[in-house]
Amino acid sequence: xxxxRDIFITEVALRDGSHAIAHQFTVDQxxxxxxxxxxxxxxxxxxxxxxxxxGSSLQYGLSRTNELELIExxxxxxxxxxxxxLLLPGIGTVKDLKEAAKLGAKMARVATHVTEADVSxxxxxxxxxxxMETVGFLMMSHMAPVDKLVEQAKLMESYxxxxxxxxxxxxxxxxxxxxxxxRALKQHVGVNIGFHGHNNLSLAMANTLVAIEEGATRIxxxxxxxxxxxxxxxxxVLVAVLDRMGIKTGVDVYKMMDLAEEIVAPILQTPQExxxxxLVLGYAGVYSSFALxxxxxxxxxxxxxxxxxIELGKRKVVGGQEDMIVDVAAEIAKAxxxxxxx
Amino acid sequence: xxKVKVAILGSGNIGTDLMIKLGRSEILELTTVIGxxxxxxxxxxxxxxxxxxxxxxxxxxxxxxxxxxIVFDATSAKAHIRHAKLLKxxxxxxxxxTPAARGPFxxxxxxxxxxxxxxxxxxxxxxxxxxxxxxxxxxxxxPVEYAEIxxxxxxxxxxxxxxxxxxxxxxxxxxxxxxxxxAKKGKAIIILNPAEPPILxxxxxxxxxxxxxxDEAKITQSIKEMEKAVQSYVPGYRLRTEPIFDxxxxxxxxxxxxxxxxxxxxxxxxDIMTAAGVKVAEEFAKNLKANQLV
Numbered sequence: 001x002x003x004x005r006d007i008f009i010t011e012v013a014l015r016d017g018s019h020a021i022a023h024q025f026t027v028d029q030x031x032x033x034x035x036x037x038x039x040x041x042x043x044x045x046x047x048x049x050x051x052x053x054x055g056s057s058l059q060y061g062l063s064r065t066n067e068l069e070l071i072e073x074x075x076x077x078x079x080x081x082x083x084x085x086l087l088l089p090g091i092g093t094v095k096d097l098k099e100a101a102k103l104g105a106k107m108a109r110v111a112t113h114v115t116e117a118d119v120s121x122x123x124x125x126x127x128x129x130x131x132m133e134t135v136g137f138l139m140m141s142h143m144a145p146v147d148k149l150v151e152q153a154k155l156m157e158s159y160x161x162x163x164x165x166x167x168x169x170x171x172x173x174x175x176x177x178x179x180x181x182x183r184a185l186k187q188h189v190g191v192n193i194g195f196h197g198h199n200n201l202s203l204a205m206a207n208t209l210v211a212i213e214e215g216a217t218r219i220x221x222x223x224x225x226x227x228x229x230x231x232x233x234x235x236x237v238l239v240a241v242l243d244r245m246g247i248k249t250g251v252d253v254y255k256m257m258d259l260a261e262e263i264v265a266p267i268l269q270t271p272q273e274x275x276x277x278x279l280v281l282g283y284a285g286v287y288s289s290f291a292l293x294x295x296x297x298x299x300x301x302x303x304x305x306x307x308x309x310i311e312l313g314k315r316k317v318v319g320g321q322e323d324m325i326v327d328v329a330a331e332i333a334k335a336x337x338x339x340x341x342x
Numbered sequence: 343x344x345k346v347k348v349a350i351l352g353s354g355n356i357g358t359d360l361m362i363k364l365g366r367s368e369i370l371e372l373t374t375v376i377g378x379x380x381x382x383x384x385x386x387x388x389x390x391x392x393x394x395x396x397x398x399x400x401x402x403x404x405x406x407x408x409x410x411x412i413v414f415d416a417t418s419a420k421a422h423i424r425h426a427k428l429l430k431x432x433x434x435x436x437x438x439x440t441p442a443a444r445g446p447f448x449x450x451x452x453x454x455x456x457x458x459x460x461x462x463x464x465x466x467x468x469x470x471x472x473x474x475x476x477x478x479x480x481x482x483x484x485p486v487e488y489a490e491i492x493x494x495x496x497x498x499x500x501x502x503x504x505x506x507x508x509x510x511x512x513x514x515x516x517x518x519x520x521x522x523x524x525a526k527k528g529k530a531i532i533i534l535n536p537a538e539p540p541i542l543x544x545x546x547x548x549x550x551x552x553x554x555x556x557d558e559a560k561i562t563q564s565i566k567e568m569e570k571a572v573q574s575y576v577p578g579y580r581l582r583t584e585p586i587f588d589x590x591x592x593x594x595x596x597x598x599x600x601x602x603x604x605x606x607x608x609x610x611x612x613d614i615m616t617a618a619g620v621k622v623a624e625e626f627a628k629n630l631k632a633n634q635l636v
Contacts, residue, residue: 058490058548058591059531090532093509115536116497118505316537323492323546327595330583 005250007212007242010044010220011037011235012196013264014074015086017226018050019289021267024064027073029267033223035077036259041251042235044107046084046220047074050228050289051320052111053085053092053100059322060289068099075104082106086137088320089119094126101130110156111137111167113318114144117152124159135194135218136161139319142172142285146180150188163192163218168207169319171198171229171278172285178207182214194218197233199225200282202274204233205241212247223256224264225272229281229288236260280306284313293322297329307332345371346627349409351400351425352416353377353384355501356439359604359616360414361388367620369627374409376400400425407432411630412623415439418503419510426462435626436462437619441510447518450621451571452478458629463622467511468611469493469530470518471618472545472579476594477523479568483560484551489525491515491547494533496540499609508532525549543598543610544582551590558587565594575621576614577601 049055049067056063074083084107085100108127110120127134136156153164166181185193195211197204221238225231236256239249277291286309298305317324348370350357364372375388380397388395396402412435422442429436445462473491512530519528572579578599586593598610605612
């Protein structure tokens with residue numbers, strides 16, 4: 001396999017996939033997945049709680065295994081791939097980043113809501129000082145107009161981010177929305193541009209191809225769609241498609257197929273598909289990790305999870321506001337019981 | 343009975359909001375506002391309202407120390423480290439509104455009494471002022487093993503200082519949950535929400551109590567009493583719904599609406615800080631008066 005890559009893929013199953021399995025990854029699973037990805041030639045493997053470093057919480061779900069152990073495990077089997085970590089300022093801190101770097105993490109992806117880039121300054125600076133490659137990760141990109149996105153990307157670039165991602169956390173962007181965003185960033189930002197999709201509207205692959213067409217060179221995928229909601233752009237499919245298009249990823253297609261089938265598929269309790277809940281995430285523009293929480297709240301309060309997600313979309317709730325799910329569910333249930341009494 | 347004289351150091355948003363709140367106090371007499379920019383809105387307002395406006399910083403005030411016995415520091419953590427030393431030498435009581443955390447952490451509804459003699463107290467963070475009372479309310483009934491708080495504030499109410507050093511919020515609030523709230527372990531999360539019109543400050547408190555120690559009725563009563571205690575100095579503080587119990591976990595939803603003094607109503611996060619500051623100053627003042635009588 002040649003070293004020349006047109007596109008650099010980051011595999012996010014061991015981070016975004018944490019949402020899909022309620023943060024239950026084990027050291028053994030991470031060792032197997034990371035080793036296989038390394039052997040297949042995937043350049044970056046992200047490992048963290050779904051909500052980033054220090055995400056293990058009552059708000060988002062407690063990790064079965066301390067993520068630092070998972071990061072250490074991944075590093076131990078990755079002699080070619082670099083291990084990346086996610087950090088959301090307001091949840092994780094510089095201290096957490098330092099611990100991850102000490103264990104051998106080489107890339108820091110610092111994520112903020114698309115309009116709040118300035119909270120990433122201290123973390124991007126710290127990552128640079130630690131000698132890490134840095135990514136500015138603008139989440140919920142569909143919620144801001146293009147000029148706002150450009151302004152925020154420029155801030156992250158000025159802090160020293162090596163790459164800036166358009167992150168479609170809700171899987172709500174349509175291909176034309178991806179096109180105009182990536183095009184604008186290519187025009188106004190000098191660093192690498194990346195795209196992170198979710199497949200809630202079955203558009204992750206189409207959106208990714210549009211992003212690449214417009215000049216994105218950093219792409220996220222999750223094997224077997226092991227990511228929040230309906231998962232991300234399916235990595236093994238993506239490398240096959242790009243291979244057919246003559247675009248070099250440096251990743252072995254057969255090895256990806258094998259690890260998807262033999263190692264990742266057994267981790268999933270149910271195969272990832274576009275259920276009505278994940279479809280509603282994309283349709284209402286709601287953060288993909290809300291899916292499981294909404295399902296739980298719906299059954300606790302005896303209501304339809306779609307009603308919760310649609311209401312959250314209306315209220316313009318941002319990533320991380322999982323506490324709003326129970327709050328809104330309680331409100332809907334209360335309103336319903338009042339109706340019934342009448 | 344004469345009032346106790348106070349001064350505000352810092353003429354920004356927090357200092358100016360304090361100015362308006364202090365104007366209503368029956369125990370405190372605001373005499374002086376200290377800044378470094380004579381053109382600032384805060385200092386102009388101070389002059390208009392008839393207060394002594396010093397535009398040469400703390401040094402200017404220290405030339406006339408008789409102007410106040412209690413000083414609010416609403417500058418920055420960095421500046422406070424220097425101010426704390428000078429004010430201590432001048433024998434002033436100091437209420438530190440910055441995250442410098444020189445003196446003990448105080449939440450008025452929880453641990454005012456044990457810090458009444460302290461010369462410099464710190465108000466932790468806005469998220470701490472909103473949530474630590476509830477952690478304490480649970481802990482006084484059933485020992486809290488772990489408490490986690492999530493503070494969601496409108497983007498507009500998060501100033502550049504907060505944004506550039508957001509770790510300070512999570513680290514300091516976590517410490518406050520443990521030291522003042524009484525939880526064995528604390529964790530804090532902050533989220534900025536840019537929705538327009540701006541949302542009110544919302545806080546969620548999760549507390550895990552010791553196995554077998556959950557007493558739902560008593561905890562609910564304790565939480566409601568605490569809501570009233572905080573409302574006595576932050577009128578816009580309220581529980582959004584009944585607490586939710588699940589095994590040994592209790593979840594509490596809070597909303598804080600600001601008084602709309604200098605800062606708009608949606609910035610309950612700033613209002614709860616200035617309101618707590620005034621409350622602490624009033625308790626200090628009552629104590630000073632009582633000591634003088636003896």
